[in-house]
Amino acid sequence: MSKYDLNNSKVNPSARWNEVDHYINSLLLPNDKDLQAALEANAEAGLPSHDVTPNQGKFLQLLLKIQGASRVLEIGTLGAYSTIWMARALPDHGRIVSLESEPKHAAIAQANLTRAGLMHKVDLRVGPALTSLPDIKEEYPEPFDLIFIDADKPSNPDYLRWALRLTRPGSLIIGDNIIRDGEVIHSDSEDARVQGVRTFLECIGDHPHLEATALQTVGSKGYDGFVIARVTDSPVTK
Numbered sequence: 001m002s003k004y005d006l007n008n009s010k011v012n013p014s015a016r017w018n019e020v021d022h023y024i025n026s027l028l029l030p031n032d033k034d035l036q037a038a039l040e041a042n043a044e045a046g047l048p049s050h051d052v053t054p055n056q057g058k059f060l061q062l063l064l065k066i067q068g069a070s071r072v073l074e075i076g077t078l079g080a081y082s083t084i085w086m087a088r089a090l091p092d093h094g095r096i097v098s099l100e101s102e103p104k105h106a107a108i109a110q111a112n113l114t115r116a117g118l119m120h121k122v123d124l125r126v127g128p129a130l131t132s133l134p135d136i137k138e139e140y141p142e143p144f145d146l147i148f149i150d151a152d153k154p155s156n157p158d159y160l161r162w163a164l165r166l167t168r169p170g171s172l173i174i175g176d177n178i179i180r181d182g183e184v185i186h187s188d189s190e191d192a193r194v195q196g197v198r199t200f201l202e203c204i205g206d207h208p209h210l211e212a213t214a215l216q217t218v219g220s221k222g223y224d225g226f227v228i229a230r231v232t233d234s235p236v237t238k
């Protein structure tokens with residue numbers, strides 16, 4: 001019997017998800033020393049391993065390229081692993097603004113971005129995102145092409161309100177970690193992160209100018225998923 005036989009109750013399916021991620025990555029992803037160095041520096045500094053997986057980073061990078069994005073906003077930098085993936089997809093004049101509340105995380109992020117030669121494309125702001133966002137609106141009058149929301153989940157409904165102010169028809173808004181091991185379906189959850197994600201998804205679903213879907217994912221970081229919403233110029237029929 002294969003060790004991956006899911007009918008075998010002794011098998012942990014996450015081992016299979018992990019190995020499939022490794023298989024996919026070995027075939028499709030670049031062997032990038034700066035991305036690897038960023039993960040190593042994050043671990044050495046004791047940062048939580050809450051960065052996107054390599055194949056998710058590549059997915060974000062492809063979305064930026066498909067979107068032709070040159071102005072990107074990220075809420076939740078951590079050690080800038082996702083920032084590096086996205087900054088690599090920007091044109092020469094492109095810019096990614098990344099918001100991080102923890103000074104220690106931001107310092108590691110800055111070192112990782114500097115090592116990767118990307119600091120000239122990144123505006124890294126330290127402080128609670130809800131404090132930084134009004135300044136961003138003042139300083140960046142042009143709408144963002146893509147916003148990646150990946151910080152404290154209870155604030156996701158507020159981040160969505162800001163994202164709608166900072167985008168234009170055609171912009172993409174992406175939210176990470178919205179499945180949460182399936183906990184998202186529990187309306188009576190006492191987890192503020194689950195409730196934040198549920199309200200976020202409900203606001204997206206109710207908004208007349210957002211067309212969206214959410215995908216469940218499995219992989220080396222377990223069972224989770226993301227939502228992708230596109231801002232529309234005319235109301236969406238749902």
Ligand SMILES: C[S@@+](CC[C@H](N)C(=O)[O-])C[C@H]1O[C@@H](n2cnc3c(N)ncnc32)[C@H](O)[C@@H]1O
Pocket residue numbers: 050051052075076077078079080081082083099100101102105127128129130150151152155
């Ligand atoms: C999931 S991690 C981000 C991972 C990163 N996007 C990546 O994939 O490499 C979330 C980050 O958001 C930061 N964060 C939490 N609350 C925040 C807030 N109110 N404002 C800004 N950043 C916040 C945390 O300190 C943490 O570094």
